[in-house]
Amino acid sequence: MSDKLILIDLSTSYQFRHWRPMGILRVEHEVWRAFATRFGTRAVPAIYDEARGGFYRIPQAIFEEVIFRNGCQPEAPARASTAPRRWRSWARIGRFLWRARRRMRAVGQGGRYDEAETRLRRESAVAEELLRLSGEEYALMRHGLVALERVAPGIAPRIRALDALNHRAHYGLVHTVHDQICAERNRIAPEEVGEYVSAGGFWGDARYRAAYEMRAAHGWRLSYYIHDLIPILWGHVAEPTTRKTFPPALHWMLWGVDRVWTNSEVTRRDLLAHAARCGYPELQPEKVHVVTLGADAFRETASATDLAGLFAHRDLEPGGYVLMVGTQEPRKNHDFAYRLWRELAARRAGDIMPLVWVGQPGWSIGPLLEMVRADPGLPHGAIRILDDVDDAELQALYALCRYTIYPSHYEGWGLPVVESLLHGKPCLTSDAPALIEAAEGCAEAIGLFDGERWLARAEALMDDEAAYRAACAQAERFTPHRWADFRAALTAGFEAAGGDTSTRDPAWTHQSRQPIPYREDAA
Template sequence: MASARPPLFVDLSTAYAERGRIAHGTVRVERELIGALATLAGTTRPDLAFCRFDQTAHRFVAVSREEALAVVRAPTEPERRRAPRPAWRSHPLLQVGRRVERFVRTEIRDRFRRFRAALREGAARPVASRPADSSARGATGGATSCLPAGARLLVPGELQRHDFGHLIALKRQHRLALALLFYDLLGTLPPGDPRLDDPDAADIPSSEFVLRHADRVLAISAFSASALASHAKTRGVAGPPVSVIRLGHRLAAADAPPPTPVEGLAPGGFVLTVGDVGTRKNHRLLLDVWASLARDGLARPGTENLPVLVVAGRVGHEGAALVAAAERDPVLRDTVRFLSNVDDQALRWLYAHCRFTLFPSLSEGFGLPVVESLAAGKACIASNATAIPEASQGAAIHLDPHDGAAWRAEVLRLLDDDALAAAEAEIAKKFRMVSWDDTAADVLLALDAERWSR
């Protein structure tokens, strides 16, 4: 008789913190994956359990399957657009001061944590009869965690939500095995940083934490997996075992509410780009292309109007100045529209009724807006950088994200109905749908395949 599977705890700390807010990027992935896993927990996978990190109590607390579903399906509320960051706040001296302050503060915190852990370890040493399956204590200053000793924990969301020192202590004192979703290699420690030689350092970028402390890594693309392996090689370490999983494309379940029309937009009368406004997403290139087309009068001979460029995504401090400049520009203000509060119903309508989509990002671990566009049958002009061609399955039109002239020419080409129809026919031939249930299956296959504690 086969032995029962040990419980696999699924962390929803980010989803809990972001509940009620419009999902973007990694939060969307986390919500969809948790929803698919919670559905399985009620049918074929009773070994799945759910938890979140309670910042106030400084411990993991249990979350029921029903509560997990409620968190990821919570109705969303609009967000307020941020004002541009004042120029004086970006002064180099202030930036240096903040880095020094952050480093000193976290160094002191890390040293104090290690000192406190050493005291607890010394106090606990005479007690040799602690049960092997007792709940995790000590790492939380005496607070009891819902994670038993030797537990397996899957963290599908943003690692920045967690206290790395707490996770390190749970691994060492209670044999916690960590499986982490890996999105991309955006932050690493610079050469010569003293934290490189400190195995107890908790103030480290999430990519470094994954490399040091993950027992199993689930990469969202072969590109991300390769980037992590290359980084491990530069650090001179083997790194954790990595499995590549597929990400789903579905924006809504079969019983979801109908798409919500966006006021002021005519079906087929706009081109769509989805993504938070910021330097990495490269919206500047699209604004330059649209300004060039608008200043030429008409997009091309035979077309009556230049389609509106719709930018659907949050506008943070980094992108606020770019948006403000575009809205003041006498050419762009009538041809570009920024939508910062697009929920899933409105986003489905935008994909369904746009002429085509654009995604000029400079760096991605996957490129969810590209596959969402292709899943809707819409042609996508996308960057050829990093993981984006892999995500598109070869069904998008890929261009150098620095070549504005090439993007302008391709936009003009897809304004022709015959060219657009041919591009959409290529999608039908090449693109294969992936559901979030497929993503959950990939995750469980990787974690069930073998013992994955390092």
């Protein structure tokens, strides 16, 4: 058994530690728990710092606070309000561009700092200037930059870097514990590492390229957990920045990976087909393993008094509403849900259960939310939008809803469907393959072109008690897959196979074939 370190990359959890640990963040947390339990101190929690070009161990003294408790972060700084007139906003944007450029040049003069320190100071200066713009003004400036990108494609990486910096500045993540973590004493020596494990958003910075280089130079074995290929297969409904950053990251991952896990058989097939179609080194299908995500939901809810207060606050009746959970973005298909409920309301003369949307607003959702709020054809309160729900309230909303819907265009897995079934609640889903797989036949999948069937089933589950009881019985047959099962499956055989765990056919080694540089037109 090797005594080299197993580096667990927690960069995504660190970068987005102010968010609730859902989705990818929850997966990273569970991956860490799995390897820490199985391998003890050999498993090292680390983050990647692109400016310093290395991986850094998160000190034990602050690890729990940084990763698991959403701590070690200042309050979000005050940001400027939007100027009352559009021309004043454009004047602020022009001033930002001029001041940011001038301050960046000033930091670099005289050679007072090394390259890493210069970059950090420049980022800090630009972050201060970004806070002089409102969020709306930043969006206005970004719209102009994206338009400019059409004639000057070379600025795309700068736009992505500015987006990342704006995000960190907005949430107060520029001056944090970063310097404490990324001190030289915490830098991980590449020769001490034997395994690298990534389960997060590896496309968010250059960590995928750094890991590839460590594989070539120091023999690291690279293991990736792949959630989906949506930015490639469904790019038209994927967030624009991810649509640009994901393909090159996947390119380098496929050129230098030794072990792959996927969250579903659908994602596994997507990955194998993409690799074969685009001419990447062949992945041996039997060594690309499906490790299904866990979902630990509990039927117990808060006390009757607490529940009464909660539902009074939300103006909801237990058992008298329908639930849809997920980030509000085009791919989740809230537009379909809105039109479904609008038509139901028209057919039922406004006598309809409220549809409750739970989730953070995502990209390009603003116009739809405005339309929902202003639509005179939608009865007041027919659609409720909740973007401030905590874990305990979400459990209660699942437990006491009538049923759930999830008309997503495409998923790599489908956690809201699983959570609904774990609470014994019927779920109407689209016929996206991963949703059918996740539900194990216990949810009702309906094609998105079959609008009349959606209308009929949505109405039947409101009014027809026999149909509702049958749907509940179907949901109760669901077999839960717990996070403990996920952790056990992830580490099973991790070392037992020794050097034979590579996904590669022996004929496709990095010595026998060098990677082809990524080209955007070949993605």
